[in-house]
Amino acid sequence: MAYTATDVKNLRERTGAGMMDCKKALDESGGDFEAAVDALRAKGLAAVAKKSSRTAAEGLVGVAVAGTKGVAVEVNSETDFVAKNDQFQDFVRKTTEVALNAAADDVEALKAAAYPGGGTVADTLTANVATIGENQQVRRMKTVSVGSGLVVPYMHNAAAPMLGKIGVLVALESEAGADVLEPLGKQLAMHIAAAFPLALNADDLDAEMIARERKIAAEKAAESGKPAEVQAKMVDGAVAKFAKDNALLSQLFVMDNKTPVAQVVEAAGKAAGTKIVLKDYVRFQLGEGIEKVETDFAAEVAAAAGLN
Numbered sequence: 001m002a003y004t005a006t007d008v009k010n011l012r013e014r015t016g017a018g019m020m021d022c023k024k025a026l027d028e029s030g031g032d033f034e035a036a037v038d039a040l041r042a043k044g045l046a047a048v049a050k051k052s053s054r055t056a057a058e059g060l061v062g063v064a065v066a067g068t069k070g071v072a073v074e075v076n077s078e079t080d081f082v083a084k085n086d087q088f089q090d091f092v093r094k095t096t097e098v099a100l101n102a103a104a105d106d107v108e109a110l111k112a113a114a115y116p117g118g119g120t121v122a123d124t125l126t127a128n129v130a131t132i133g134e135n136q137q138v139r140r141m142k143t144v145s146v147g148s149g150l151v152v153p154y155m156h157n158a159a160a161p162m163l164g165k166i167g168v169l170v171a172l173e174s175e176a177g178a179d180v181l182e183p184l185g186k187q188l189a190m191h192i193a194a195a196f197p198l199a200l201n202a203d204d205l206d207a208e209m210i211a212r213e214r215k216i217a218a219e220k221a222a223e224s225g226k227p228a229e230v231q232a233k234m235v236d237g238a239v240a241k242f243a244k245d246n247a248l249l250s251q252l253f254v255m256d257n258k259t260p261v262a263q264v265v266e267a268a269g270k271a272a273g274t275k276i277v278l279k280d281y282v283r284f285q286l287g288e289g290i291e292k293v294e295t296d297f298a299a300e301v302a303a304a305a306g307l308n
Contacts (some may be wrong), residue, residue, distance in 0.1 A: 003031040015040045017133060028298055057290040059083050059136070060094035061167035063153040070169040071099045072152035072284045073110075073141045078134040088136070089160055091128055095121050096162070099141050107138055120263040144280040150178055152185025156193040165286040169191045174276040176271065184268045184276070187255060192283050197248035200280065213242045248281060 003026045011033065017040045029035035059076035073096045075088075082088050098121060099115050111122040121138065129136050146153055149172045156166035168189040172181045199205045211253040217238035221231035244250045249262040259267075261278070270275035291293050 003033075006033070007033060011036055011040070014135060017132075048199040049147055057287040059139075059283045059286060060089065060092045060159060060163045061155075061165060061286050062092045063155060063162050063167040063169060064096045064100045065151045065153050065169070066100055067145065068147070068149060068151060069100065070153060070171070070282075071096060071102070071141060071143045072167045072169055072282045073099050074139045074284050074286060076137045076139050076287070076290070077132075082132055082134050082136070083159065085132060087128060088132060089163055091124060093160075095138060096143050099143070099187075102141070102143070105141050105143055107141055110141060111138055137303040140284070140307075142169075142282045142284070144169050144282055146171050146173040146279055147178070149174040149279075150181040150185060152182055152189060154186055154189030154193065156190075166283045168283070170278070171283040172265075172276055173279045174272075175274045176269070176272040176276055180268070180272045181276070184265070188261065188265075188278065191209055191251070191254045191261065192248065194254050195248075195251050196283065196285075197251055197281075198246040200247065200278070201249045202243040202247040205247060210239060210243070214239050249278065 007026060008019060008022050011017070011026065012019055015022070015037055017025070021040060022036070025036035025039045026033070027297040030040060057076060058078060058080045059074065061072060061074050063070065063072045065071075073092070075092045075095060077083055077088060094116050095110070095210040098115065099110050102110055102113065111120065111125065113121055115121045115124045125136060125138065152170045152172065153162065154168040154170070155162060158164040158166070170185040170188045170192065172185055172188075174181060198209070214235060217235040221237070224231065224234070226234070236297070249260065249265075251261050253259045253261050253264045255264075265276055265278045
């Protein structure tokens, strides 16, 4: 019994199995679609290892807080469709809650931690890969905390409560009450989501990044043909501007585009009658740093089925 590229596509959508797995199942079943479905289902966890090589750049960021401590976790999937799956969302939510109680920002330790309902986070992840049918990965986590004060969460364009594509945590150290810190923290978090700071302050910016910016500035200054001492000032000015624009505390607050974030925090403390310190922050944007492979799905199916 012959089969077509559409059969391969439909089998993949029906079972969640990889394309080559679907082609092989149809080959072995002589093109019998239902027999191929049964064969793939029978493989169960045996198909999981093959899925691990596929790029997982979609998924969700989860955030969780408990007063003076908060954590952000990124869990990736292959498609945005899976990110809308209730099972996947439940896994991200529960894994983030597990991470909130972790001793350190260690993804491997998180995966080895006990998962609510039994087994480990890794065990549940493996089962989800098999049942949902896509590669999924717990990619990263980061915790922030303060001795006194509040950690404020914010999710930009939330897919569900505390789940979305850009998750932010703002750690405010202060004796001020939540009635002061929570609205301030939310405004700061919205700024962070929009302005994408690279570090809390200029001293924390990556040294290699600064060196690269200095090199670029030097090349531009050299093209000006101006005297060496003028070029040196041009380079220093360019690097200083880069640091100012990319360090959170020196960025201009997006709410008015004129006041540095440090001054916004200081003014809030004066208004509250007690000092407020923006101690730390987290900004996780889904998939940042992951190279996505763009493919023509129809051509991929046809190629896999040998129909080109």
